[in-house]
Every structure is written in structure tokens, then in C-alpha cells.
Amino acid sequence: xxxYNVNKIREDFPILNVKVHGKPLIYLDNAxxxxxxxxxxxxxxxxxxxxxxxxxxxxxxxxxxxTAGYEEAHEKAADFIGADNLDEDSNIEQIIFTxxxxxxxxxxxxxxxxxxxxxxxxxxxxxxxFELKEGDDIxxxxxxxxANLVPWQQLAKKLKLKLKFAKISLDSNxxxxxxxxDVQQFNELVTKKTKIVAxxxxxxxxxxxxxxxxxxxxxxxxxxxxxxxVDGAQSVAHSKVDVAKLGCDFFAFSGHKMLAPTGxxxxxxxxxxxEQMKPFMYGGDMIRKVTFEDTLYNDLPWKFEAxxxxxxxxxxxxxxxxxxxKIGMENIFAHEQELTRYALKRLEEFEDIxxxxxxxxxxxxxxxxxxxxxxxxxxxxxxIFDQHGIAIRGGHHCAMPLMSLLNVAGTARISFYLYNxxxxxxxxxxxxxxxxxxxx
Amino acid sequence: xEFFAEDMYRENIMDHFKNPRNHGIIKNPDIGFxxxxxxxxxxxxxxxxLKTEKIKDKNGNEEIKEEIAEIKFNGKGCAxxxxxxxxxxxxxxxxxxxxxxxxxxxDVIKNLGIPLQPIRVKCALLGFKVLExxxxxxxxxxxxxx
Ligand SMILES: Cc1ncc(COP(=O)(O)O)c(C=O)c1O
Numbered sequence: 016x017x018x019y020n021v022n023k024i025r026e027d028f029p030i031l032n033v034k035v036h037g038k039p040l041i042y043l044d045n046a047x048x049x050x051x052x053x054x055x056x057x058x059x060x061x062x063x064x065x066x067x068x069x070x071x072x073x074x075x076x077x078x079x080x081x082t083a084g085y086e087e088a089h090e091k092a093a094d095f096i097g098a099d100n101l102d103e104d105s106n107i108e109q110i111i112f113t114x115x116x117x118x119x120x121x122x123x124x125x126x127x128x129x130x131x132x133x134x135x136x137x138x139x140x141x142x143x144x145f146e147l148k149e150g151d152d153i154x155x156x157x158x159x160x161x162a163n164l165v166p167w168q169q170l171a172k173k174l175k176l177k178l179k180f181a182k183i184s185l186d187s188n189x190x191x192x193x194x195x196x197d198v199q200q201f202n203e204l205v206t207k208k209t210k211i212v213a214x215x216x217x218x219x220x221x222x223x224x225x226x227x228x229x230x231x232x233x234x235x236x237x238x239x240x241x242x243x244x245v246d247g248a249q250s251v252a253h254s255k256v257d258v259a260k261l262g263c264d265f266f267a268f269s270g271h272k273m274l275a276p277t278g279x280x281x282x283x284x285x286x287x288x289x290e291q292m293k294p295f296m297y298g299g300d301m302i303r304k305v306t307f308e309d310t311l312y313n314d315l316p317w318k319f320e321a322x323x324x325x326x327x328x329x330x331x332x333x334x335x336x337x338x339x340x341k342i343g344m345e346n347i348f349a350h351e352q353e354l355t356r357y358a359l360k361r362l363e364e365f366e367d368i369x370x371x372x373x374x375x376x377x378x379x380x381x382x383x384x385x386x387x388x389x390x391x392x393x394x395x396x397x398x399i400f401d402q403h404g405i406a407i408r409g410g411h412h413c414a415m416p417l418m419s420l421l422n423v424a425g426t427a428r429i430s431f432y433l434y435n436x437x438x439x440x441x442x443x444x445x446x447x448x449x450x451x452x453x454x455x
Numbered sequence: 456x457e458f459f460a461e462d463m464y465r466e467n468i469m470d471h472f473k474n475p476r477n478h479g480i481i482k483n484p485d486i487g488f489x490x491x492x493x494x495x496x497x498x499x500x501x502x503x504x505l506k507t508e509k510i511k512d513k514n515g516n517e518e519i520k521e522e523i524a525e526i527k528f529n530g531k532g533c534a535x536x537x538x539x540x541x542x543x544x545x546x547x548x549x550x551x552x553x554x555x556x557x558x559x560x561x562d563v564i565k566n567l568g569i570p571l572q573p574i575r576v577k578c579a580l581l582g583f584k585v586l587e588x589x590x591x592x593x594x595x596x597x598x599x600x601x
Contacts, residue, residue, distance in 0.1 A: 392533035394495050395464070398575060402463055410495060424496020424532070453464045454534075 038404030046430035058334035088333035097257035108315035119267035119282035124166035194221035216250035221372035222383035231262035279328030296321035382431035471538035488589030497532025540582025
């Protein structure tokens with residue numbers, strides 16, 4: 016392995032040369048969205064300058080090239096998350112392009128609300144049928160992003176289901192487990208009535224990593240007809256994901272958090288499930304044959320990609336995947352763990368800082384650090400950081416129920432990515448000192 | 456190298472934040488309203504006591520003159536929302552209600568004397584919005600009585 020060269024990586028990101036309030040930009044809001052390398056920007060530009068055409072329709076050269084590029088991007092996505100390990104011959108049939116994680120999860124909530132699916136999971140046929148009925152339940156955790164909460168909450172209201180929340184540890188004295196999922200209690204919550212379990216693999220507020228593999232095992236052992244959905248918005252950008260190993264039925268993520276442009280996202284689903292599911296949107300591209308009376312739906316994944324998709328974005332996502340794979344997700348993960356370890360250590364200098372999430376580095380936490388400085392509002396912290404050229408997020412991070420659980424209005428949050436470096440952590444410490452001086 | 460940060464959080468803002476003017480609650484107020492900004496959790500409550508006078512204008516028509524005799528606020532949140540509201544209370548003390556109603560957002564924002572990021576404008580205006588809503592409710596109630 017070649018040594019991880021952060022300065023070399025930084026050269027690929029034009030935006031890192033930008034000055035903010037006269038200071039070099041220090042971008043630490045990666046959990047919200049990542050910056051883009053010039054390779055990805057170029058891929059999007061190349062598409063428009065050389066092969067732009069609509070896909071799956073024209074017989075002309077451009078349309079063929081655009082179609083091939085767009086389909087190849089699906090293959091890259093399948094390979095990136097290990098979907099090709101599940102079913103080598105039909106990997107792209109398991110990859111649906113959407114706008115983002117939010118749309119992927121909404122697609123599921125909608126389609127699952129009117130689909131009857133044989134999950135094929137158990138021995139007894141009657142036990143393996145998924146169909147939502149009044150009184151069933153959906154299980155998520157207390158730490159979910161609104162994108163993995165509101166669709167289920169509204170589905171539950173509509174079909175009179177029960178939405179259950181698995182507990183996270185609120186013991187702020189526990190350096191290692193504060194904010195982590197209580198797996199034992201989770202186990203008890205997955206019953207025969209539980210039909211959908213949806214959990215983020217990495218939390219966007221607390222920086223916790225859930226053992227999705229163990230969770231998947233619990234779900235399928237406790238109830239063969241239950242579907243296990245992983246919100247991979249954070250995890251896919253920062254760690255090596257292998258859906259075959261996770262044992263998940265669906266996996267949702269966004270391109271924009273992993274170096275790709277905005278407006279392109281992915282939903283992975285197991286082929287046998289997607290085949291039995293109803294479409295989410297109807298129209299062009301998702302059909303095989305239409306008469307005035309009825310419609311035969313298209314093959315996977317196109318059945319779920321109605322209308323002209325974000326072709327350029329899809330191709331650019333493919334290029335982002337190439338870029339990440341060249342560096343190696345394991346290397347990126349290790350680099351961020353190192354930064355996080357360093358940042359947590361430096362934050363120990365301040366007695367009046369509360370960290371929401373594990374304070375100690377372990378395999379249970381990642382490079383998202385939420386914190387508050389005693390008596391100072393997160394927006395003031397973020398504003399003062401901004402004056403130092405440091406972009407961080409202050410607020411509720413799309414997790415208002417979690418904020419009320421933590422009994423805070425919001426938190427300040429720094430989140431790392433492959434291009435961040437230790438010197439930037441030092442600048443964070445300086446900025447904290449400046450905040451404290453102003454508020455002293 | 457902190458002059459930028461201190462530029463935004465100027466001394467006068469921090470002074471109002473740390474030593475808020477007209478802080479508290481008036482018992483039996485004429486006007487009272489509270490609201491929050493769910494996005495950032497800022498909360499402001501405002502209570503007002505009015506001085507009401509019947510006066511005659513130059514044509515001899517009777518008119519009711521309402522003035523802010525006392526105003527107090529309480530709440531919690533960021534420095535911008537709290538300081539801005541504190542400044543607002545000083546600004547409107549003694550003002551005629553009808554003139555307060557004519558105030559524009561900018562009349563309040565400019566008290567801070569700094570350029571605000573768009574997302575912080577909401578913080579700066581929370582107190583003003585609470586006062587406006589309070590006046591609106593007060594007038595509605597008063598009309599109903601008359
Ligand atoms: C864990 C998690 N889930 C879902 C989302 C929603 O992603 P998007 O806004 O791209 O749909 C985010 C992004 O903030 C996230 O961090």
C-alpha cells in the first residue's frame with residue numbers, strides 16, 4: 016500500500032483553494048455534503064460536451080453512448096457496495112438510481128405499502144410473506160435522520176401500524192457507549208409483528224457505527240418475513256460496505272455525500288424482492304408495453320426509474336466511485352479514524368465541552384463529532400467558526416426527536432472526510448478558544 | 456487573528472447578550488406573546504404595559520394614544536436573538552404603538568450594526584416577530600371588546 020497522501024488528495028479538490036472571510040477554507044461539514052474532486056466535475060462536463068442524449072430510446076450513437084455510460088454507472092455502484100457478490104449476473108438489476116437517500120427511502124415506504132412479497136427467508140411458507148396489515152409494526156432507532164423516520168411515521172399513520180424506536184444509550188458518563196444502540200433491547204423489539212426494520216449504519220449526529228451485520232441477523236432470525244433496510248447515507252461514503260455480508264434487504268445512499276454531484280442517489284434491493292414490488296412512479300422508461308387499458312412494467316432496475324433520469328449525475332457518480340476505489344475505502348476509513356482520535360484527544364483540553372456520542376475512540380464511532388460549549392448556542396459557535404473560515408454545522412441535523420432526547424436545542428458538529436488533515440483540527444481548537452474568549 | 460470573529464460578535468452585542476436590558480416578565484400585561492424558532496430552539500417571550508390616553512387631534516376628533524410604558528422579555532437562545540431582542544426593547548420603550556407597527560425588519564436588524572448571514576436574520580428578528588404578533592392579538596382583542 017502506498018502511504019496515504021492527504022496533500023496529494025487535496026490537490027484534486029479545487030474548492031479547497033477558496034478563501035472564506037480571507038482565510039483558507041477548512042471544510043468540516045462533510046456529513047451534510049462532501050466536496051467534489053476535479054475528476055468528478057470533469058466527468059459531468061465530459062458527458063454534456065461529448066455524449067449528451069436521452070437513454071434507452073435513440074438508436075443513434077450518442078444515445079447508445081449515454082445509455083452505456085449510465086448503465087455502467089449502475090454496475091460500478093453494484094460493485095462498490097458488494098451487490099455483485101450477491102448475484103454476479105444481475106448486479107445492475109439490484110441498483111436503482113434515485114435523487115438521494117430520502118427518495119430511496121420514500122420509494123421503499125411507498126412501494127412496500129402496497130406490495131405482497133414472498134421473502135423466501137424461512138422454512139415455513141406462511142411465515143415468509145411480507146404484507147403490511149393493521150397492527151404490524153415498524154422498528155427504527157431513536158437516532159435516525161428525519162429521512163429514515165418521517166416516511167415510516169407517515170406510513171404507520173396511514174396503515175395503522177405501530178412505529179417503535181429502539182433505544183440508544185443516554186448515559187453521558189459512558190465514554191465508549193454514549194449514543195450507541197442497545198442491541199439487547201433491540202433484539203426484544205423485533206417480533207413476529209415487526210415487518211420493517213430501518214437503521215442507519217452510521218449516525219449523522221452522534222457519529223456512532225451500528226453493527227448492521229449483527230442487526231440483520233437478529234431481524235431475520237426473529238422474523239423471516241421482516242425486511243431489513245439500511246440507511247447508508249453516511250456509511251457508504253466513509254467505509255467499505257458489503258451488502259452481501261450485511262444481510263440487508265435494501266440499502267439506501269446519496270451520491271452527494273461521497274464526492275458525486277447532488278441529485279443522484281441509490282437504492283440497492285435484493286432482486287427477488289424488487290421483482291415482486293410495485294413501482295413507485297409511473298410513466299416513461301419504466302414500461303415494457305403499454306396499451307390503452309394496461310401496462311406491462313419494464314425489467315429491473317428500470318421498473319423503478321420512471322422518466323428521464325439524472326444521466327449526467329449517474330455517470331459522475333460512477334466517476335466518484337472510481338476515485339474512491341482508487342484510494343481505497345479502507346484507507347479513507349483509517350485516515351478519518353486517525354483524525355477523529357486526534358480531535359477527541361484535543362477536545363479533552365476543554366472542560367466545558369460536552370460531546371454527544373462516544374468520547375473514546377473505538378470501532379463504535381466515526382469522524383462525526385457533535386458537541387456543545389457550556390452556555391453557548393451552537394449557532395453562535397458555527398458563526399464564529401465561519402469567521403475563521405471553518406465550515407461546520409450548528410443545529411438539529413435533521414434529527415429533532417434525538418435533540419429533545421439529548422435535551423438540547425442543537426449541537427455544533429464537525430465531520431471529516433478524506434481531504435481533512437490534523438492541522439485543521441488544530442485550527443478548530445483555536446476557533447473554540449476564540450468562541451470562549453468572545454463569550455467569556 | 457480573531458478580529459473577524461470579534462467583528463461579528465461586537466462588544467455591544469455581547470454586552471446586550473450578557474446583560475440583557477428589560478429582562479423579565481410583567482405581571483398582568485396588556486400585551487403578551489411568546490414564540491420559538493424550532494430550527495434553532497431560540498425562544499422569546501415579550502410582555503408589554505401600555506399607557507393609554509385619550510387626546511384630541513387638531514380637528515377636535517377624539518383619538519386614543521397608546522404608548523409602550525414598559526416592556527420586558529425573557530427567553531433563551533443564541534447571542535444574536537437575545538441581544539437583538541434586548542436592543543429592541545430599548546428601541547421601542549416609550550414609542551407610540553402605531554409607530555411600532557410601522558417598523559420594518561431592517562429597523563431592527565440595523566441595531567446590531569453587523570452584516571448577518573441569511574440564516575441568522577431569523578434569529579435577529581425573532582423578538583420583533585413576537586412583539587408584532589403580540590400587538591396583533593392585542594388589537595384583535597380590543598376591537599372585539601369595543
Ligand atoms: C444518516 C442519514 N440519512 C439520510 C440522510 C438524507 O440524505 P439526503 O438529504 O441526501 O437524502 C442523511 C443526510 O443528511 C443522513 O446523514
